[in-house]
Amino acid sequence: MTEETQAGVLRVKRKGTTSAISRVARFMGVRAISLIITVVIGIYTTIMIANMGGYVDEIKRNDIRERVNLQVAAMTSSNRGITTEQRREMVAEFVILEEKRQGLDTPFAIRSVRYLVDSLQLKLGRATNMVSDNGSREVRNIILERLPATLLLMGTSQLFLFFFSVFVALSLSRSYGSFWDKMVITLSPTSAAPPWFYGIFFILIFAAVFRILPFGGMVSAPVPDNTFGYILDVLKHLILPASSLIIASLFLSIYNWRTFFLIYSSEDYVEMAKAKGLPSRDIESRYILRPTLPTIITNFALLVIGLWTGATITETVFLWPGLGRTIFRAIGFFDTPVIVGSTIIYAYLLAITVFLLDFVYVLVDPRVKVGGGK
């Protein structure tokens, strides 16, 4: 993504049209249109996949038929006056009603376009089978209800991970070759395993063997009645999932940032600055951090929107009531509106971020120019 946006900026720079403003406008326009097209195609593909080419409709129809049959049987079991013929008519009628409610009476081609148009307008609509904890069928409520839990877990772990690894990497790149530096290099292959994997080990050690932390969930069974107790309890539940998310990428993240800073600190102009006798703080902030800033910002922005998706498997392992698990459950319920709803929000966030990043580059990197100077 980084290279692409930079390439886009550079391409415009090379063209060098007469007016700076029209150049910027043109660039913005082209960029916005291409991003919108990307989002539309991405969402439509997701809708198609969530339907498996009509296959899911078949499953849903069978499901409805089965449920209606049971329902009618239960309704008519006490009434002997109803003939089989009447019962069959009732079933047929109910099936048509239920199919209409779920929108199965219109062909998928039309329905898919309707889904697309609605979701692009952020009209997330109603879930077909899922219900939020407080009984709402609105996709928006289902998603909003789970958002705080995901933001808490992902936010604490990812923000800590980002700042901690950038900070440690900077100090490691200064003391390159030291014991801690070698330690990080040696430990970086541990990031081959995903967070849930460490999660299982953590549960085993801290919950099963030592019994000092809970196995999972977000709050204890009788919910603590005062706010302070509640916060403390949630924090206690947060420790294991958050630390498994952190540990799983910590060393690789430090290693990558460290290597990245080292490459920049071995540039000639840094050597030159050292030769001039500039204090190392100045060298770091002016000659190392400055050119790496676009990358740092890009990574941070992508991290922030990445919080949205949650961590499906880690949430499942720790029974954390987050968005990732909700999407997993939505798939189990064949609930296309929920799946599409969460995808469209991510797609929009991604597109907006990518769009904005192009302009942030201009602000932080003097080498990149869209409109001929700030």
Place this chain on the structure above:
Amino acid sequence: MKTINKTFKQISQYPSAVFGLFIIMLLVILAVYAMATIPYSEAIRLWRGGEDVVYMNPKNVPPAWVNIFRKTRLPESFAVKSSEGEITKTVTPGADNTASIDFEYPFEFDYDVYPQELMLYFTSTYASKNPFVSIYIITPTGEELRVGDFGVSAKQTFRFSQDERFIRRLVREKRDENPMIGIFSIPETEPPVPQKGTYKLFVQGQTFEANSDLNVEFVLHGQSYGLAGTDHARRDLMVALLWGAPIALAFGLLAALATSILSMAIAAIGAWYGGWLDELIQRITEVNLVLPFLAILIMVGTFYTTSIWTILGVTIALSIFTGAVKSYRAVFLQVKESTYIEAAKAYGASNFRIVFLYLIPRMIPLLIPTLVSAVPAYVFLEASLALLGLGDPVLPTWGKVINDAYSNGALYKEQYYWILEPAVLLMITGLGFAMLGFALDRIFNPRLRGI
């Protein structure tokens, strides 16, 4: 050949690479061993065969070697058959075509925990009058416990713990009403203390016809089993641990190989031809970034099929157009301008020749570290999907063992072996490839050399 030698020499300078390579070799040997000793169909039969295959295994027990680390020793399981001469069978012919068939099996019991169950499986042949048996257990002190007497049909199972009359008899003899404690305890101790020593199973059989025969299989469900233990369905975990290796390697290697080679080829084609083709590839890559990768895999698994090969195909399809295409493309655009490509164009090499024989080979040093480092991600992806209950319906994999253990509450029930065994194997696999990949990256990537 020379370059390969040089690479190996360089690898040998990185201890972590040597270690990684060593682990990968061990895994390959394990995988080959698994496929050679347990053929595919046999593995499936052992894993999915049901009660007929696993009846002699105890339920949810740790491997036998845990006894080395324990103060209280867990009884090991065994199964012996008279038809294979493991149980002494003495046939004494009597009058009127009758015969008495006696079975004797002495066994050592010097454990501190009681076994799960004792069972006898009788098989007999007869025309109209079935054989009759009386079962006794002789304790180390020489006491004779009468277990039961009954007529045996063609196939009959006798479970010691489920025989009401035997339980009543134990209570009458002032022994514990749990048959396992009743049999294997020093009498009238509270709490019960296991009686160690040599026990003897004695089955007195009687047949009443000329061609009538009787055989018995004696099964002791201990509290430990084999090298890997068993799961909730009495299956020997060794099957899954062994067969998990070739499946994990196949999935990881195929996915890594296919995605990196296809990404590279596509990037090369895009960079070489440029124009609308390049633009199309760029757009597809951007669309692919919007698509929710894991959600799509879960959808395929839930709606369509959980077959590992379909999942592999979808994984590859979704992983081709990623950031890798962009970074390869950037390098290809540079290489495209080099003089040897100019030369190739000048003497009229075809586009195909330039892309596949001149452009792509230049990138192999960049490809190999990426490929090796990508393997663990795919190995763990398979395990992750299995953890969500979307494992392959037929094949035994490490991820499915973890899923079984997790969903059966192995952590709550302290059956740690069940999760640790596949998890350690996964960890080792991931570490092996990651370590080698890291070292290769440093060897092949000149910018990282010395950093």
